[in-house]
Structure formats: structure tokens, C-alpha cells
Amino acid sequence: MSVAGDTKGKTLPARAYTSPEVYEAEMREVFLKSWNFACHVSDVAEPGKFWTTTIAGEPIAVLRDKDGQLRALSNVCRHRAARILDGQGSCPKVLRCPYHGWTYRQDGQLAAVPEARGFEHLDRESVRLPAFRVGELSGMVFVCMSEETEPLDTYFGDLAEKLAPLRLAELGAGPRIANGYDHNWKVITDNYLEGYHIPVGHPGLLRLLDYKRYVATPAKNHTWIDGPFRNKPSRNYQERLYQKLLRPMKDFPEDLLGAWTYVHLWPATFIDIYPDQIDTWQLFPDGLRRTRTEARVYHSGSGAIRDRLVRAINWRVNTKVMAEDVELCDMVQLGLESRTYERGVLNRNENGVLAFHDLLRQAVPGIDEP
Numbered sequence: 417m418s419v420a421g422d423t424k425g426k427t428l429p430a431r432a433y434t435s436p437e438v439y440e441a442e443m444r445e446v447f448l449k450s451w452n453f454a455c456h457v458s459d460v461a462e463p464g465k466f467w468t469t470t471i472a473g474e475p476i477a478v479l480r481d482k483d484g485q486l487r488a489l490s491n492v493c494r495h496r497a498a499r500i501l502d503g504q505g506s507c508p509k510v511l512r513c514p515y516h517g518w519t520y521r522q523d524g525q526l527a528a529v530p531e532a533r534g535f536e537h538l539d540r541e542s543v544r545l546p547a548f549r550v551g552e553l554s555g556m557v558f559v560c561m562s563e564e565t566e567p568l569d570t571y572f573g574d575l576a577e578k579l580a581p582l583r584l585a586e587l588g589a590g591p592r593i594a595n596g597y598d599h600n601w602k603v604i605t606d607n608y609l610e611g612y613h614i615p616v617g618h619p620g621l622l623r624l625l626d627y628k629r630y631v632a633t634p635a636k637n638h639t640w641i642d643g644p645f646r647n648k649p650s651r652n653y654q655e656r657l658y659q660k661l662l663r664p665m666k667d668f669p670e671d672l673l674g675a676w677t678y679v680h681l682w683p684a685t686f687i688d689i690y691p692d693q694i695d696t697w698q699l700f701p702d703g704l705r706r707t708r709t710e711a712r713v714y715h716s717g718s719g720a721i722r723d724r725l726v727r728a729i730n731w732r733v734n735t736k737v738m739a740e741d742v743e744l745c746d747m748v749q750l751g752l753e754s755r756t757y758e759r760g761v762l763n764r765n766e767n768g769v770l771a772f773h774d775l776l777r778q779a780v781p782g783i784d785e786p
């Protein structure tokens with residue numbers, strides 16, 4: 417795909433963040449056509465276990481059926497459209513709608529209907545929940561609602577090889593941590609994808625990470641960001657304690673020991689890889705300038721006080737970083753809505769943003785028009 421000369425090294429136009437048409441096109445062309453992260457493999461490990469999520473607002477249930485096969489079904493009842501399964505849990509035999517009690521087999525076929533004889537026009541055989549493509553990659557479960565998209569195995573290029581040493585599947589997964597922000601989903605993604613703002617925006621991160629060696633490497637449908645540690649002790653007590661007490665999780669890969677590593681999976685999932693814990697962070701666009709998020713934490717389960725303390729300090733430091741990022745995104749969201757701003761130009765250190773925008777340019781025709 418060729419990008420017009422005058423947009424070379426430039427961001428998407430402001431309109432891409434403020435136009436309802438672009439938003440609709442993104443839902444259709446990006447989210448409905450990509451492999452979206454759903455859950456950790458442990459969430460659907462045993463027959464009957466399910467996890468619910470959404471893709472572009474579409475309610476989806478992922479479950480392990482009684483034969484061990486992974487399935488992704490529409491989570492919308494065919495009777496009067498109620499949500500069938502809630503949150504996560506187990507549906508050992510059938511999926512039961514909480515509204516009028518219709519039940520579905522684990523393959524989506526309608527099973528039983530209360531007061532069935534009262535329906536004059538119900539053809540039971542033809543009622544089933546739509547099924548979607550579902551697969552596992554490196555301990556993560558992904559769902560794709562399009563038949564045309566390439567297989568999950570190749571979709572993220574060499575990501576599986578890069579993640580393999582982390583043995584994500586063997587780590588314990590924490591509960592969902594839900595949040596929401598008044599930002600277009602791309603404002604948050606852009607911000608995650610570059611370290612150019614660290615020296616000004618994140619004093620704490622600047623004390624911990626060697627900014628000069630903070631490098632984003634775009635690859636197929638993902639970007640890998642290395643944030644190596646500084647050798648110098650931080651002058652902040654909390655950060656210094658983290659530096660001093662940090663010991664990696666069991667079997668944590670050696671080449672990632674001295675760094676915080678960030679991964680963006682197209683379109684809107686992030687993996688933060690810390691030696692002491694890993695988390696996933698997923699964006700759910702919920703309107704042009706609203707984004708819901710869900711985070712999960714994974715670690716090897718060490719209950720030692722030292723490891724718990726390290727994880728807690730990490731979480732505190734990164735909660736601060738997050739608060740700083742929210743302020744930055746607040747400003748950007750408003751600025752993008754200004755009448756005078758058209759589009760920006762990107763630094764070499766913003767190559768992750770450029771790669772993301774180029775993916776959007778490919779996926780959404782017309783997104784680059786000012």
C-alpha cells in the first residue's frame with residue numbers, strides 16, 4: 417500500500433480520531449477482521465469452562481466443550497436477544513439464557529425451550545448461536561469474527577517464538593481489572609507505542625529505564641518494545657527498593673531479565689512483560705471518545721513476601737505511570753478535536769506509532785483523508 421508523499425512520516429489526520437464514520441469503519445474493518453485477544457488458556461482449560469468478552473461490541477462466549485474443543489459463540493440469545501453467559505465460569509452441560517430459560521448445547525445448537533408447545537412458529541432445528549474462529553497462541557486465546565482473515569498461526573508473524581520462553585500458559589492469571597477512559601482507542605494506543613514522551617512525561621520511568629536504549633521494533637501485526645533498565649540506583653526510595661529486591665519469576669527468560677518489555681498486538685491488546693509479573697491490557701472501543709479497558713496480571717505464584725512486595729511496588733510505580741498517561745491522553749484527545757490541528761509529524765522514536773498508523777491506513781480506506 418502506498419502512502420501519499422505528503423503524509424510520509426506523518427500521523428493520521430485528526431479526523432481519524434473524531435469522525436463517527438471512521439469509527440464505524442474501524443469496528444467493521446479492523447476489529448471484526450482481526451484476531452482479538454479473549455482470555456488466558458487457564459480460563460477455558462477444563463470442559464465446560466467459559467469466558468465472555470466482546471469484539472466491536474459483539475458479545476462473545478469462549479468455551480471448552482465436553483470433547484475438549486475450544487469454541488467461540490455469539491453470546492446473544494436467539495429468542496429475545498438477552499445476554500446468555502455472564503463473566504466467566506462453568507456451563508458443564510448447556511448454556512442457559514437467564515431471561516426465559518432457553519438452553520443451548522456447547523456447539524451452539526438450541527437444546528430446550530420452556531413451554532415449547534406455546535411457540536407456533538419456532539423451527540427448533542434451525543436455531544443455533546453463530547460460531548466464530550477461535551485459537552490459542554502462546555497461552556493466549558484469540559477470536560476472529562471473519563472467515564477471510566489469515567490463520568492465527570501466521571497472523572502475528574514470529575510473535576509466538578518471541579513469547580514462547582515466557583511460558584505464559586503455565587502462569588496463574590488474576591481477575592479482570594476493568595477501567596474506562598474518555599479517549600478514542602487510538603489515542604491510548606499511540607501513547608503506548610512510543611517512548612519519546614518518557615523524559616518529559618514519566619520522571620519515574622526515566623529513573624528506571626535507560627531511555628537511550630528504549631527501542632520499538634515493529635513486526636507483523638505486533639510491535640515489540642525493549643525498555644532496558646538503567647544501571648544507576650533511582651533516587652526515589654520506592655523505585656530503589658524495586659531495583660534492589662527484584663528477582664525474576666522462576667524460569668523467566670534471561671534475555672528479558674534486565675528490562676521492562678512492552679508488546680502491542682494489533683489492534684488493541686498490550687502485553688507488559690516485567691521480570692516479576694506479566695500483564696495483559698486490552699482496549700474495548702466504546703464509542704468515538706470512550707474506551708473500556710481490561711487488565712489481567714499473570715505470575716508464577718510465588719507467595720514469598722519479597723516477591724509480593726516487588727510485585728506491589730511494580731504495580732504502584734506503573735499506576736503512577738498510568739495516571740501520567742491518562743493526563744497526556746486527556747490533552748491529546750482535546751487537541752485532536754481542535755479546529756486548527758490537522759495532523760502531526762513523527763520522530764524516529766515514534767516508529768511504533770507510524771507502524772500502527774500504516775496498519776490503519778491499510779485496513780480502513782479513506783482514513784488518511786483530512
Ligand code: FES
Pocket residue numbers: 493494495496497498513514515516517518
Ligand atoms: S431471551 Fe433468551 S430465553 Fe428469552
Ligand SMILES: [Fe+2]
Pocket residue numbers: 607608613617618737741
Ligand atoms: Fe506513557
